[in-house]
Amino acid sequence: MTTLSETELSQLRQTANRLRQHTVAMLAAAQSGHAAGPLGMAEIMTALYFSVMRHDPKRPDWSERDVFFLSNGHTAPVLYAALAEAGYFPLSELGSLRRFGSRLQGHPERGALPGLESTSGPLGEGLSQAAGYAYALKYLQAAPRRFCYVVMGDGELNEGNVWEAAMFASKYGLGQLIGLVDRNYIQIDGGTEQVMPLDDLAAKWRAFGWHTLEIDGNDVAQVVAACRAAQAVRSRPSVIIAHTVPGAGVDFMEYDYRWHGKAPNREEAEQALAQLSQEEARL
Amino acid sequence: MTMVKLTDYPVETTALSTGGPSEPLRQGFGRGLVAAGERNAQVVALCADLTDSTSMRGFAERFPERFIEVGVAEQNLVTVAAGLALAGFIPFTASYAAFSPGRNWEQIKTTASLNRQPVKIVGAHAGLVTGLDGATHQMLEDIALMRVIPNMVVLAPGDSREAEKATLALAADDRPGYIRLAREATPLFSQPEAPFEIGPAYQLTIGHDVTVVSTGAMTPEALHAADLLTDQNIAVEVIHCPTIKPLDLDTIWASAKRTRRVVTVEEGQIIGGLGSAVAEGLSEVHPVPIKRLGVRDRFGQTGQPQELWNAYELSAPHLARQIGAFVRQPR
CATH class of the missing domain: 3.40.50.920 (Rossmann fold)
Incomplete structure (x- = not known):
């Protein structure tokens, strides 16, 4: 396992900060969308797109690439920000989020933008698709070097579809499948443990036969290290329960479920961007 | 080094130009559901993590013991409701139409309709106008999906007043039923005192x-x-x-x-x-x-x-x- 240098770590932290700034500005321009999840997931997306995954923004359909599924499609802004920062499309397009005619649809739509492997939004459908892809890599295409990554929200684990996929991936020992759960403990109607309790979540995944890791998902070094550890386990699928702060980086959004499905107004966005650029100066 | 400036991200929004008084259909449903709950203690409500946007909040606050949060689980939503109906209750189940009946059609067919149970499917945010969410959330196939099911009543009220009356009519009807709602405010054209029945055009x-x-x-x-x-x-x-x-x-x-x-x-x-x-x-x-x-x-x-x-x-x-x-x- 390679360890990140201080320079690499510092660059990753700066990238995560930029993804947050883009996210805030995109939502403020659209005046619509979800704030808490995308902000909390900035380190996860940074680790995947800027350290862990093998991919080439100039060749989105490169046959050797790792494959990424965003199962909680409502967090699209941070995926779009990551894709744009990585070079899949111009940063100047980010402001068109949720506009009529834009490639940045409200939820990710395959074919709309380069780099989007699948359409999502309706919850609980990413893990099955990633499992299907990972099954193909293992059994039908003999492609042992490629991995399938799927990011899920914790709220969407309410869906039975997720656990059907969990059994399937375990049955077939899909070691190239790596799931990351954004464990931020909120969903639309409130806290996850009030709406539909999920804990002990790690025990659930272990009981389904998964290699299970728990990390601080807002520590980019831990996300990278956990993905590397997951890659090393080839006999069964891995899930990384990434504990994150919803709304991370913007103090008035942090931990508040009411920011799940809300966009900041212009004033709130200015305040959020000021906080994020202060943090950027410290990095 | 500040990369992101809000001035590079201007806002452009336009609402529906309605002219006269308007209100979202879902708000009429919310009022109708509370009224139905007051008329009949057998009326219960179930929601899949969308209590505010489906306008079930009023019922949940008025009758907390008759409100059930099932989480993001639409298949469970309608099958739990079918169980409640089998036990003698009249369940209203709410989610976005894209997910219910979009995701749980077979469960609705079998456990509500073939079972002949008065399970009510409330499909919010149907149609094109869903708050910029895009194709995944725009339910355009719900009428087709629901009207092919035997026994199923299919309602698409025209304004929030009618949505309120339709909700009461559904609660008093012993068939399974679907009611189609929308997100945005649309014009009120029906009269408050106008009659509403299931059936007539x-x-x-x-x-x-x-x-x-x-x-x-x-x-x-x-x-x-x-x-x-x-x-x-x-x-x-x-x-x-x-x-x-x-x-x-x-x-x-x-x-x-x-x-x-x-x-x-x-x-x-x-x-x-x-x-x-x-x-x-x-x-x-x-x-x-x-x-x-x-x-x-x-x-x-x-x-x-x-x-x-x-x-x-x-x-x-x-x-x-x-x-x-x-x-x-x-x-």
Whole structure:
């Protein structure tokens, strides 16, 4: 396992900060969308797109690439920000989020933008698709070097579809499948443990036969290290329960479920961007 | 080094231009559900993590012991409801239409309808206008999906007053039922004291040139289109069809046999929707030329409400143009 240098770590932290700034500005321009999840997931997306995954923004359909599924499609802004920062499309397009005619649809739509492997939004459908892809890599295409990554929200684990996929991936020992759960403990109607309790979540995944890791998902070094550890386990699928702060980086959004499905107004966005650029100066 | 400036991210928003008083259909549903709960202690409500946006909050606060949060789990939502119905209750289940009945159709068919249980499916945020969410959340196939199920009542109220009455009517009906709601405020055109029953279609204007059968929030657009067409000396008979199943073919035929032309208008796929229902029904007994207006075999997309209704040619001027062209076609 390679360890990140201080320079690499510092660059990753700066990238995560930029993804947050883009996210805030995109939502403020659209005046619509979800704030808490995308902000909390900035380190996860940074680790995947800027350290862990093998991919080439100039060749989105490169046959050797790792494959990424965003199962909680409502967090699209941070995926779009990551894709744009990585070079899949111009940063100047980010402001068109949720506009009529834009490639940045409200939820990710395959074919709309380069780099989007699948359409999502309706919850609980990413893990099955990633499992299907990972099954193909293992059994039908003999492609042992490629991995399938799927990011899920914790709220969407309410869906039975997720656990059907969990059994399937375990049955077939899909070691190239790596799931990351954004464990931020909120969903639309409130806290996850009030709406539909999920804990002990790690025990659930272990009981389904998964290699299970728990990390601080807002520590980019831990996300990278956990993905590397997951890659090393080839006999069964891995899930990384990434504990994150919803709304991370913007103090008035942090931990508040009411920011799940809300966009900041212009004033709130200015305040959020000021906080994020202060943090950027410290990095 | 600040990379991101808000000035590079301007805002552009436009709401539906309604003119008169307006309210979202879902708010009428919310009031109706509370009233139904007051009338009948057997009425219970279940929600899939969308309590506020489906307008179930009022019921949840008024009757906390009769409100059940099932989380993001639409299959569980309707099957738990079926169990409650089997135990003697009248469950209303709410989510976005894209997910319920979008995701749980077979469960609805088997455990609600084949079981002959009064499970009520509340599909919020149906149609094109869903708050910029895009194609995944724009439910355009719900009318088609629900009306093919035997025993199922299918309602698409035209304004929030009618949504309130339709909710009460569903609660008092012993069949499984579907009610289609929408997110944005749309015009109030029905009178507060107007009667509402499951079944009848309502003739709203008198005209001899063409019968326009519309449903849901398309009816105020159709009425507006009829106004626009009077300037072209085209007299439109608008028939509002809040009950899509069972369909009131008698009322539609009574008009169509005078006008000899029928246009249907709906905010959903014309394949399988109201247009299909009218075409299927009339062609078996009284064939007349029919033009179906709605979404023509394509997906939705992100956009402001008015942009979408314009792009899919469903706003009043677009309807008027298409209805006018149809009337002027030689028979």
